[in-house]
Amino acid sequence: MNEAIDLTREECERLLRSGVGGRVALCSPNGPYIVPVNHSVVDDAIIIRTSPYSVLGTYGRDTMLAFEVDQFDHERQRGWSVVARGRAEVVVKPAELDHIRETWEPRPWAAGARSLHLRVRWTELSGRKIGSGWDLAAALPVHRSM
Amino acid sequence: MNEAIDLTREECERLLRSGVGGRVALCSPNGPYIVPVNHSVVDDAIIIRTSPYSVLGTYGRDTMLAFEVDQFDHERQRGWSVVARGRAEVVVKPAELDHIRETWEPRPWAAGARSLHLRVRWTELSGRKIGSGWDLAAALPVHRSM
Numbered sequence: 001m002n003e004a005i006d007l008t009r010e011e012c013e014r015l016l017r018s019g020v021g022g023r024v025a026l027c028s029p030n031g032p033y034i035v036p037v038n039h040s041v042v043d044d045a046i047i048i049r050t051s052p053y054s055v056l057g058t059y060g061r062d063t064m065l066a067f068e069v070d071q072f073d074h075e076r077q078r079g080w081s082v083v084a085r086g087r088a089e090v091v092v093k094p095a096e097l098d099h100i101r102e103t104w105e106p107r108p109w110a111a112g113a114r115s116l117h118l119r120v121r122w123t124e125l126s127g128r129k130i131g132s133g134w135d136l137a138a139a140l141p142v143h144r145s146m
Numbered sequence: 147m148n149e150a151i152d153l154t155r156e157e158c159e160r161l162l163r164s165g166v167g168g169r170v171a172l173c174s175p176n177g178p179y180i181v182p183v184n185h186s187v188v189d190d191a192i193i194i195r196t197s198p199y200s201v202l203g204t205y206g207r208d209t210m211l212a213f214e215v216d217q218f219d220h221e222r223q224r225g226w227s228v229v230a231r232g233r234a235e236v237v238v239k240p241a242e243l244d245h246i247r248e249t250w251e252p253r254p255w256a257a258g259a260r261s262l263h264l265r266v267r268w269t270e271l272s273g274r275k276i277g278s279g280w281d282l283a284a285a286l287p288v289h290r291s292m
Contacts, residue, residue: 036227130255
């Protein structure tokens with residue numbers, strides 16, 4: 001059995017910034033939801049595009065969210081996971097939206113109108129890995145230049 | 147851009163039962179958390195082992211949980227995700243614990259005492275896929291006999 005090892009803050013940030021998708025958790029009056037999303041990281045905030053009428057758009061604004069990225073190698077029982085938590089706010093200022101679009105606009109794979117930009121400035125960031133002998137950066141599904 | 151397509155109930159169940167790990171979301175007084183976990187499916191319930199002192203063990207009992215499994219091919223921008231939601235209860239009866247152990251005991255990869263068995267009988271189950279031309283079952287990281 002493998003010991004889970006805490007990732008450093010730098011490793012967590014690198015993995016968060018290198019990915020293009022993860023899962024966001026939110027609390028609704030009817031309990032928690034998990035929604036898979038594409039994301040980007042602009043400055044020190046996670047940016048997610050969604051529809052104003054979605055579960056995320058309805059219950060995921062002006063409240064705490066948790067966002068997770070991970071990768072698991074089931075055959076070798078190894079992997080890593082990074083979780084960021086912070087308060088989500090809707091980006092409304094045109095200058096801020098322009099900055100996001102110019103820096104790194106999130107690119108959802110799925111069709112659909114996603115006019116709402118949620119910004120999560122993380123106040124908690126932690127990660128763990130299980131199993132050794134692999135390079136976290138090389139294991140990323142997509143290599144993003146930073 | 148790809149249209150997201152709803153999975154049938156049968157596809158959702160098959161993917162849920164075929165996996166060995168996912169992510170559970172819970173609501174705490176301090177907002178939502180996401181925790182990656184190994185899981186199993188016994189009868190019509192998700193079984194997760196955790197420590198009584200973890201965030202999940204503290205805030206994830208006798209309350210609604212959301213559990214998600216997915217697989218994404220970032221290069222080809224395709225993937226699927228299944229989310230199950232239901233009320234979590236701690237399994238305490240010895241006969242029920244025996245039944246779980248005999249049927250399919252969850253096998254956490256990470257070391258650590260996980261004496262608490264949480265059971266989530268899902269009351270909501272839904273899934274979506276993006277992108278076509280792949281066999282959902284063949285794409286599973288681990289093939290479990292059912």
